[in-house]
Structures are given as structure tokens and as C-alpha cells.
Amino acid sequence: MHKPLTHRERLLRVFSFQSVDRVPNYEFGYWKETIDRWHNEGLPQHIKSDKDVEKYLGLEGIESLESIPVVVGLWPPPIEFVLREEDDKEVVADGLGGIYVRKKYVSAVPHYIRFPIRSKDDWKKIKRFLDFETPGRISLNWSDIVEKYRNRDYPLRIFVGSLVGWLRDWMGIEGLSKAFYRDPDWVEEMVDTIADLVVKILDVVLRDVVPDMAWFWEDIAYNKGPLISPKLFEKYIVPRYKRITKLLNAYGVKIVVVDCDGNIELLVPGWLDGGVNCMFPLEARYVDPYKLRREYGEKILLMGGVDKMALIAGEKAIDKELERLTPLLEEGGYIPTVDHRVPPEVSYKNYLYYIERKREWLEKHHP
Template identity: 35%
Template sequence: MTLTENVSAILHEKPYDYMPVVSFGFWNETLQKWAEEGHITNEEAQGYAQYGDNSPSDQSVMKKLGFDFNWNSCFVTNCGLSPTFEPQVLERRADQSYVMRDEQGLIVLQKDGIVSIPAEIGTTLTDRDVWEKEYLPKLQWNKNRVDFDALNRIKTQERTIPVGIHCGSLAGYMRNLLGFEQFCYLQADDEDLFAEIADTIAELCYQNTKTALESGVQFDYAHFWEDICFKNGPMISPDEFDQYFGRHYKRITDLLSEYGIDIVSVDCDGLIDALVPVWLKNGVNTMFPIEVGTWNASIASWRAQYGNRIKGVGGMNKTVFAKDFEAVDREIERLIPLIKAGGYIPCPDHRIAPDAKFENVQYYCSKLREACLKETK
């Protein structure tokens, strides 16, 4: 069986030859450190920083470590503002931090050398007038949002890994435009505007997905991005999430089904349990990643509740990469029963951080492959 056939068989709970070792990329700082240590080249580190997931540099680093492919290997369309805002520094502060308006119109506090998410201060999207003048015209569909040359390359080149279609982001991208506070307030302050923004973004995602599918490229899975949960749960109630976004998910997943795509994953950080039923109801069946986090998320509890309706990719505790081989061994031992239960492919949750030791990641890839082969014999 090919790698793609194995992935499909595992997630459809059919017999398979081997368990692929899946990646979710790296922090740029991680690859810089590994380049300084001599494990990879500077060109690989710089190439990943510039081109990201599934780039030649990503593939080269994964090969050295022992990963088979990056789940984030998706064809991506432009589902956002076009054009974006020109980044603009609005204020410089005495502590060397500065306030700026970013490409999405958010007002954020930043400081050079800090790589964490910037602190939100406000948003340009403050009312309906601004929405209609500054945002709505930039969220209209046109064919330039789809890279037809890239689609043709996918269609004509030999494929050695599964290739997904990225269907965009509904609530998550809306949050990127509004900021967390305004996203929450707007649901109460102006329900009509909240719904109009949601509908506009969703229509753009649908049209981009439809155009890519109509190109004739055969995709192996579909993927959404959200990031709308914290460690204690979602930033929107499940009922409102279903009200504003559920039917849009269903419309897109029904379209995917028409093209034979029945593995549909969503990347949403945080404690997502309250939203899982809404996703399942509306055609999303694969959770990626599955954050071990402080709440110990696991595919096991979801499978116990929802059966084989739910599938998963993720759930590997990447913090062991900063420790030793024994810690990696214990983590693999924890993963094996989850793998044996079916419908699940382990993957480090989120990008591998700078505290990871190159040799530990190599060891994980080798030992996981070895352990899974023993289980399939």
C-alpha cells in the first residue's frame, strides 16, 4: 500500500500495512537551533522560515528526522482580505514596545524579539460603516484567489504523500478581524452584523473550495482552521456556533462529499469538547491536533462518546522531546493502545518547539515506526 492508501485505511478503520509517522511542522527557532548544532543546514532552516509546511525544506528536514509527511500539506486558497491592510505603527512606547495595526486591521501591542502572539488592543472593524467601506469589498470572491498554476502542478506531478484541500476558516478568521473582545460583544450588540460577517466569510470559503474541486484535482482529505477555544472551553457557545457557522460547515462538507472526500479535519486549539458535536453534526469528523495540554485531551474519551463517527490526528505530547529517550519510550507506550483502538494517527501536537532535542525527535520517529510494525504483524 502507498502512504496515501495507508492513511486512508487507518482513518476508515480498514486493514493497513504500516502506521505513518506524521509531523505538524516546527517553530522557526527550532530549526535555527538545529542548524547551529549542525543537524540541518542553514538553507533548510531559512527555507522553512520562508516557505513553511510541505516546502522542499520541510520535506528535507522531515526526511532527516524520520517523518513521513506533514498533515498540514494542503492546497490553500486566499479566503481572507484582498488586499490586506498595510501594516502601520501607530505608537512607540518607552519600553521599546509599539502599537501597530496589522494586516487584518487588528490593533496589537508588539515588541521586537518576542515570538509569542501579539496582545490585542482593539480593531479597525468597529461598526457597520467600517465593515461596508473597509472590509466587505475586500472579502468578495474572484478567480485570482485560487492559484491555478499550483493546482495544475498537483494534478500533473507524481504524488508521494496525501494532499488535502484547505477549506479556510469560518469563526477563527472572523475572530482575527474583530479581535476576541469585539467578536464576543458583537454577538450581543449587533446580531445582524455578526451574521453578515460570518455569512460573507463562509461564502468566500465555499466558492474557493468549489473552484479548487472543479479543477479536477483529486484531494485526499479536507481541512479547516479555527482556533476559537481556550484551556477552559470555546469563546462562543455551542448553540451560537451552530447557529452562525454550522450550516456553512454543512454546505462545504456536502460539497466535499460530492467529490468523494469523506475525511474532513479541523484544527482548533484549546478544550474543544463542547464544539465537537456541532462539527460532527455538520460533516467534520477528524480532530487535529488533539491537545494533551493541561486537560489531557485524548481520542479515547471522544471515541467512547461518539464511536467511530470521530477520528483523530495528533495527541502526541511533544514535551518529551526536551527530555530523554526514556520519556519518549513512555509516550509511545501511552500511544499504542490509542492506535490499536483504530481511526487514529498520532502526531506531535503543534509545531515542535525550540527546547526539542534533534536526537529525541529522530528516536521518536524510529521507535514509533518500530512499535507500530510489531502491532500490525
């Protein structure tokens, strides 16, 4: 009898288009309102977080994937505080000079009424939070962390930041767009500052620990296409990706994920050119994974793509959705998950059906 593959081996083999005993069983998490609903439909009350749900249902990630504990991004963390409350909303100072409104009782994207970066002076203040030399980015227990990961049989990832998504958050898409037009040198400085920080952290980390994947977060597309011109993206952003991925590749990190919702098709060529090769979460209403595979072959890795609307519709729709994705699963280079966090319109009964059917599907169909 063959020895079963480890979780780590499955991940690496799937993304190398090699045969596996089954594809890893990943999911992308849940809205708080979804878990609240499921508590009334049979999910035990003590199961509260994404990781809790994944463990309870026997899933392997994505929230449960281990990440190397280093701080890539703002440090020290800005101190937020509530300025005032308005019925079901709070007006919050973000600690960086910005002010946003958030809803108290539901999961929703905060609405900024004043972005942190409105001028170069604002940027100079925030830039100090991106200084590699600030103590605390890398734990003083680093040698213990290195030892822990030495003989692991599970996959390990490292978060490598956001070259556009963070700027969008700090400036707003209108502010960032104007900056590209009026002062592209300033935009380059900001992107270089982020890339410099990532490279300096990787220079330290990769000497001792080589993760199995690197993970960008961007969220720079919506249902109709990208929030940034592909031309600007390829001119100003892609060269900075290359700096980061060149270093990752030199140490053997071949899986570089970008988390970006919406219709990403026009950005994919730039990502691939920049060494970012795994697209996630492939929102089914906006992205056709088969089209991406036809266009880019084994250059592109895919993760996500299961239409959340099928889980809302019920058992027949779930069966049909898994059937739709079967050829892609069998081809390799693909790990299926729901194409975003599971929304509260999905009943616990439907989700349990999906998980059980998916488990059987992964056992039956694989590269």
C-alpha cells in the same frame, strides 16, 4: 510479496479504519527557537524551515502535505507596515485598520491594541477582501495544476477557511462576544460571507480536482474550554459548516480536519454535526482522545495527541507516551503527532530519540 501502500493509500485507509502496512509518519512543525537551539546541538545549519526538518528526518508532513494552490481568505493580501519600534517590539499596522504589537526576536502571538473590526463600517471595508470575483484567487495556470494532480500517489488537501477563528482575530473575542449578544444578524452576515466564498471556490475546484482532505483552522478554545458558547456555535456556525461539508462530501471528500488548540470537548458535537470529523492537534493536557473515541466511535477521526512534555522529559517518558497511545494507534482512525509545534525546551537529542522510537512503533503497531 505485497506491493507497499502509497502515502495516499495509507492516509485514506487509516482514516477508513482499514488495515495498513504502517501509519503515515506526520509531525506538526517546530518553533523557530527550537530549530535555532538544534543548530547548536547537531542539526545542520542549512536546515531552517519546518519542511527542511521534515525532509531531513524522513517525515511525511504535516507541513509537507501538498495543498491545492487557491486563495481562501483575504485577497489581495493586506499590506502590513511597521509604525514604530520599541526596544524588542514592533508596533505594526495590519493593513486592515488594526494595530498590533509583536516581539522582534521570539515566536509569540501578536497583541492587538486596536482590532480591525470595531463597527459595521469596518466590516464593510474588510468584506471587500472576501470577494470571490477578485482576480488571482485561482491561478491562470489552473489547467496545468489539474494535470499535475491527475495521477498522484500522495495525499492532497484544500484549505477551507475559518468561520469563527478569523472573526476572533479581526474583532477580538470580547468584540465578537458582544456582537453575538447585540447583533447576531450581523454575525450571521459575516459568517455567511466567509462560507459563500469557500463554497464558490469549491464549486470551481472540485469539478477538476478532488482532494483527499479539507482543512479548517479555528483556534477557538483554550485550556479550560471553548471561547464561544457551544449553544451559539451550534446555532450560528454549524449550519455554515454543513453548507461547505455537504459540497465536499458530494465530491467524495470524507476527511474534514479542524485545527483547534485547547480543550475542544464541548465543540466536538457541533463539529461532527456540521460534517467536520477529524480533530487536530489534540493537546494532551486538555483532550483525552480515548474519551472522544468512546463517545463518538468511528464517527470521529483523530490526529495529534503526543504530549510535548514527554519529549521535554526524556527517553523514559517518550517510551511511556508511545505505549499510552498504542491501543488507539492499533484501532485505526488515528495519526499520531506531537500535540503542537515542538517547543525549544525539547533537546535535539530527545527529539531524535522520539523520531527513531516512533518510526519503530509505527512499523510494529498499526491497524
